[in-house]
Amino acid sequence: MTSSDVNQDLLRGFIDESSDGLTSxxxxxxxxxxxPQDLNLVNSVFRPIHSLKxxxxxxxxxxxxxxxxxxxxxxxxxxxGQRTVNRHLIDTLLPGIDSLRSMLAHVRxxxxxxxxxxxxxxxxxxxxxxxxNAPTEDIAVSQAIMEDQPKGTPETNxxxxxxxxxxxxxLDDFLxxxxxxxxxxxxxxxxxxxxxxxxxxxxxxxxxxxxxxQFEGISKELRTKIMxxxxxxxxxxxxxxxxxxxxxxxxxxxxxxxxxxxxxVHIDKSYIDLLDAPLTHMVRNxxxxxxxxxxxxxxxxxxxxxxxxxxxxxxxxxLQLIVQDDGAGLNYEGLQKKAVTLGIISPxxxxxxxxxxxxxxxxxxxxxxxxxxxxxRGVGMDVVKRxxxxxxxxxxxxxxxxAGTKFTVTLPRNASTQIFDGYIVRSxxxxxxxxxxxxxxxxxxxxxxxISQVPGKGSMISRRxxxxxxxxxDKILGSSxxxxxxxxxxxxxxxxxxxxxxxVLAVQDIVGIQKVVNKQVEGHAxxxxxxxxxxxxxxxxxxxxxxxxxxxxxx
Amino acid sequence: MSSxxxxxDDEADIRNSLARRYRLKGFVVDTAxxxxxxxxxxxxxxxxxxxxxIKMPGMDGIDLLRIIRTEYPMTRVIMMTGYVTLxxxxxxxxHGADTCIFxxxxxxxxxxxAIQRAIDYLQHWELKLLQLKGMGDQSKDPV
Numbered sequence: 001m002t003s004s005d006v007n008q009d010l011l012r013g014f015i016d017e018s019s020d021g022l023t024s025x026x027x028x029x030x031x032x033x034x035x036p037q038d039l040n041l042v043n044s045v046f047r048p049i050h051s052l053k054x055x056x057x058x059x060x061x062x063x064x065x066x067x068x069x070x071x072x073x074x075x076x077x078x079x080x081g082q083r084t085v086n087r088h089l090i091d092t093l094l095p096g097i098d099s100l101r102s103m104l105a106h107v108r109x110x111x112x113x114x115x116x117x118x119x120x121x122x123x124x125x126x127x128x129x130x131x132x133n134a135p136t137e138d139i140a141v142s143q144a145i146m147e148d149q150p151k152g153t154p155e156t157n158x159x160x161x162x163x164x165x166x167x168x169x170x171l172d173d174f175l176x177x178x179x180x181x182x183x184x185x186x187x188x189x190x191x192x193x194x195x196x197x198x199x200x201x202x203x204x205x206x207x208x209x210x211x212x213x214q215f216e217g218i219s220k221e222l223r224t225k226i227m228x229x230x231x232x233x234x235x236x237x238x239x240x241x242x243x244x245x246x247x248x249x250x251x252x253x254x255x256x257x258x259x260x261x262x263x264x265v266h267i268d269k270s271y272i273d274l275l276d277a278p279l280t281h282m283v284r285n286x287x288x289x290x291x292x293x294x295x296x297x298x299x300x301x302x303x304x305x306x307x308x309x310x311x312x313x314x315x316x317x318x319l320q321l322i323v324q325d326d327g328a329g330l331n332y333e334g335l336q337k338k339a340v341t342l343g344i345i346s347p348x349x350x351x352x353x354x355x356x357x358x359x360x361x362x363x364x365x366x367x368x369x370x371x372x373x374x375x376x377r378g379v380g381m382d383v384v385k386r387x388x389x390x391x392x393x394x395x396x397x398x399x400x401x402x403a404g405t406k407f408t409v410t411l412p413r414n415a416s417t418q419i420f421d422g423y424i425v426r427s428x429x430x431x432x433x434x435x436x437x438x439x440x441x442x443x444x445x446x447x448x449x450x451i452s453q454v455p456g457k458g459s460m461i462s463r464r465x466x467x468x469x470x471x472x473x474d475k476i477l478g479s480s481x482x483x484x485x486x487x488x489x490x491x492x493x494x495x496x497x498x499x500x501x502x503x504v505l506a507v508q509d510i511v512g513i514q515k516v517v518n519k520q521v522e523g524h525a526x527x528x529x530x531x532x533x534x535x536x537x538x539x540x541x542x543x544x545x546x547x548x549x550x551x552x553x554x555x
Numbered sequence: 556m557s558s559x560x561x562x563x564d565d566e567a568d569i570r571n572s573l574a575r576r577y578r579l580k581g582f583v584v585d586t587a588x589x590x591x592x593x594x595x596x597x598x599x600x601x602x603x604x605x606x607x608x609i610k611m612p613g614m615d616g617i618d619l620l621r622i623i624r625t626e627y628p629m630t631r632v633i634m635m636t637g638y639v640t641l642x643x644x645x646x647x648x649x650h651g652a653d654t655c656i657f658x659x660x661x662x663x664x665x666x667x668x669a670i671q672r673a674i675d676y677l678q679h680w681e682l683k684l685l686q687l688k689g690m691g692d693q694s695k696d697p698v
Contacts, residue, residue, distance in 0.1 A: 007681060013688045058629040060601045069626075 011059055015108045017165075018055075021048035022104075023236065025097050026243035029090050030258075033246075036085035045093075046075045052100065063113040063120065064103050070127045071096045083130065091250070092130055094243070095123050164269065170229045177225070180218050187211040227268070234312040235263035237272050241283050241310045248287035255294050255305045256287055262312035267319055271411060274391055275321055277384045282323040282407045283310060285360070290327030290405050300402055302326070317519060319413050324406040330399040335359050357395050361385040392517035412517050422516035422535060424543060425494065426509040428474045432543040433507075434516050434535055439548045441495040441502070443510055461493060461504050468495065470504040471555050477530070498552045514538065518545055530554065558674055559583045559600065563593045563607040563619065564635070569660070573606065576663065577670070590614025594622055602630050604673045606666065609636040609643055620650045631673035633666065 025045050032041040053068035071093060077083040099120060103113040114120045188211055194204050238260045249256045291297075291306030298304055309324040332351065339345045339359055351359075361382055388395060393411035422434035446461060451470065454460050461470040470493065493504045516535035532545045560582045564570045567588070574584045585602075587593040591614050593607065605623060609616035616634055623630050634647045637658035647655040654669050 007685065009688065010681065010684055054628060057601050057627050062599060062601070066598070 012108065014055065014059055015104045018048070018052050019101060019104050020236075021052070022097060022101050024239055025049070026094070027239040027241075029093055029097070030242040030246045032085055033087065033090045039079065042075060042079050042085075046072065046079060049075060049100075059107075061103070061107055061113055064100060064107075067096060067100055067103070067120070067124065070124050070131075071100075073131055074127050077131065087250075089130065092126055096127055099123050164232075166229055170225065173225050174222070177218055177222050180214070184211055184215050184218065187214065230269045231266040232269055232272060233263060234265045234267050237267075237275055237279060238263050238310055238312060240276075240279065241308070244280060244283045245287045245308055248284055249291075252288065253293065254287070254291055256291050256308055257305050258308050258310065260310050262314075265312045265314055265319075267312065267314075271319065271391075274387055274411075275409065278388060278395070278409060279310070279321065279323070281361075281384065282409075283308065286323055286325035286327065286405065286407075290325035290329075292328050296328075300328075302402075314413055317413055319411045321409040321411075322406060324404060326404040329401040329403060330356065330360075330397070330405055332356075332399075353397060356399075357385070357397050360397065361395065389515070392515070412519070420516065420518070422514055422543075422545065423494075424511040424514055424516075424537065425473070425492075425505075425507040426511055427477070428472070428491075428508045430508070432511060432537055432541055433473065434543045434545040435494070435496070435505075436545070436548060437513060439496045439498055441497050443492055443494045446491055446493040446506065463493075463495070463504075466502075468502050468504045469555075470506060472506045476551060476554050496548065498548050501552060503552065503555070511537075516543070516545065557581060557583050558603040558677075559585070560670070561585050561587065561593060561596060561602045561605045561607075563587045563590065563605065563611070563616070565589060565608065565611045569608075569635075569658075573660075573663075573666070580667075582670075590616065590619040593619055597623065597627055597630070601627075603677055604631045604633065604670055606633045606635065606670075609634055609647075610638055617646045617650060620647070620652055624651050629677070631676065633669045633673065635660070635666075 025048060028041055028045050032038065032045065035041060049068050049072050053065055053072050056062070056065040056068060074083065074089075074093065078085060078089070083089060106113055106115060187207070191204060191207055191211065194207065241260060242258045245256050245258045248254070286308050287306075291308065292300065292302075294304045297306065307326045309322065311320075311322045311324075313320050313322070335356060336345075336351050339351060339355060340347050342359075345351060345355060361384065385395060388409060388411065391411060393409060396408045396410070397405065398408075399405040421437040423437045423440045425433050425435060427433060444463065450462050452460050452462070457469065459470040459472075460467050462468075491506045491508055492510050493506055494510070495502065495504050514537070518533040519535060521531070521534045529550045530547060532547045535543050535545055537543050560577055562570055562573050562577075562584060563586070564573075565588050570586045570588065574586050578584050585596055587596055589611050590607075593605070594614070596602075597605075605619075607616045607619055616636075620632050620634065623632055632652045634652045634655045635658055636643050636647075636655060639657050644655050653673055656665055656669065660666065
């Protein structure tokens with residue numbers, strides 16, 4: 001039985017579970033380095049490696065078994081107090097964990113476990129050298145070998161058919177919903193019979209309403225439940241940070257302590273993938289460019305050990321990922337220079353916060369005065385930023401000299417949140433409104449000659465040999481008090497096509513087109529008929545999103 | 556699923572006749588003439604079933620059994636012995652062999668049945684594991 005003979009579902013499930021188990025190991029090892037006496041930590045690392053060793057052979061992954069076995073032997077010595085935990089030990093273990101991860105990823109993709117036998121063997125020998133009783137001198141894995149092993153989570157980690165563990169309770173809930181759906185089906189069947197039997201329509205109509213209400217309830221519950229199932233603990237994401245920082249700190253000779261908050265926050269699965277690259281970038285950036293060298297920090301009157309905070313938090317609307325360091329702060333001068341060189345701003349203009357974010361997340365630009373090999377490659381970071389913005393999020397940066405830098409990624413809490421292109425207009429009462437762009441045909445400046453009053457029909461406007469009914473946005477919305485002093489000729493007309501009806505909507509001004517995130521609004525003053533929700537403009541102003549079909553009904 | 560069987564015996568005749576028999580029955584069969592080369596083969600690919608003689612030069616069958624139980628706990632082991640002593644039988648039982656078959660092998664049905672039991676046992680577990688993984692995926696890619 002080679003690995004291809006194993007049931008593929010089982011194999012995939014095993015790999016995903018094992019990979020998940022390994023993700024926590026990085027963080028645990030870094031923790032262990034700081035608390036060398038903590039036997040519980042050793043045991044927590046030992047367990048996933050041990051079971052991987054025991055199970056890998058069953059799935060035909062002999063190389064993984066050997067690697068896990070070697071690592072287990074070393075960990076066992078640590079457990080028995082025959083090896084002390086020090087930097088060299090952790091440096092030896094981490095590449096082994098990386099190698100396990102990348103081998104699992106290879107098998108997942110149907111490739112052989114080991115792509116580079118020499119690198120594999122080098123890691124094994126390195127661990128084995130520590131197994132021998134004689135004290136060993138430092139045999140560091142050469143840099144060239146390290147390059148071939150993906151650090152942290154391998155790139156190949158993106159699987160289209162990744163499996164996911166679901167609590168049994170959720171499945172039971174789904175089943176219950178399905179049961180209730182069958183009830184609705186029965187109700188509808190009954191209604192069909194009633195329709196054919198010539199029963200009073202008012203009774204049928206009442207029954208029908210019942211069925212619809214039932215159905216609405218179930219459909220809403222299913223929607224909420226499925227979103228819940230998609231959620232996973234932010235820990236999966238945040239636990240990468242200590243390892244990332246350690247890698248940078250080790251290379252740059254810095255002392256950095258990482259604190260993670262909000263590991264228990266549940267976030268949508270898709271956000272884990274979305275935030276993975278930005279988190280890596282921000283954390284590396286903070287460790288590499290934010291935190292100064294120990295000597296420099298003491299010079300600047302700060303503690304020798306730099307602090308990096310990685311925090312996930314949520315409120316009713318948003319999810320926030322914060323990466324904050326107490327380092328030197330952004331090198332605004334350097335950024336300004338780069339921005340000018342790249343033609344983003346002219347030499348005399350001041351950098352705005354948005355420009356700074358743009359720059360930091362631009363391919364090939366970094367705050368480092370000297371490019372180090374860890375975070376000096378800003379490859380594809382603009383793509384990363386784009387992805388966040390497309391998901392309805394934003395990236396902010398705050399920084400002050402010698403106090404540090406704080407990156408904040410804000411995302412709508414619900415990944416299902418509706419995002420669309422909004423056509424933003426200003427009413428005569430100076431409020432902003434969003435019209436879904438799919439309804440907009442064209443916009444034009446109106447002149448008084450084209451407008452006429454038709455008795456019984458209201459205002460009409462002629463344009464290109466056609467006549468359209470014209471409505472004032474303010475009037476539909478009920479703010480008629482401004483009507484008296486509006487000069488129609490000064491306003492903009494927007495030709496809309498709503499379900500086949502052409503109408504012109506008069507507004508004071510057109511602000512522009514923007515991606516908007518539909519946020520649900522609650523409150524008794526809110527007209528649920530007329531508005532779908534609200535969005536926030538670039539300047540922070542609230543804009544109501546107009547429900548076009550209901551708008552047409554109101555006129 | 557074609558299961559992989561490893562036959563370990565220092566007597567070439569027994570090794571070869573068993574190998575032929577189980578290849579004909581559709582198994583993938585490898586052979587080793589001592590414990591050490593069996594351990595090497597075991598580290599290179601997974602075996603569902605190992606059939607091993609007890610008395611062999613170098614590493615004997617009981618040592619091999621012990622290694623398999625710690626290193627490859629999912630592999631089933633069937634022991635054979637020509638030295639029918641209680642001690643041999645108890646060693647097999649103590650170290651978790653599936654069964655112990657006494658030589659000479661006049662009726663191979665006993666080994667056949669032992670192999671079938673081992674395979675059934677593993678298939679039972681595979682089914683269990685699939686059930687554990689939950690519904691849905693099972694029908695997708697039956698191998």
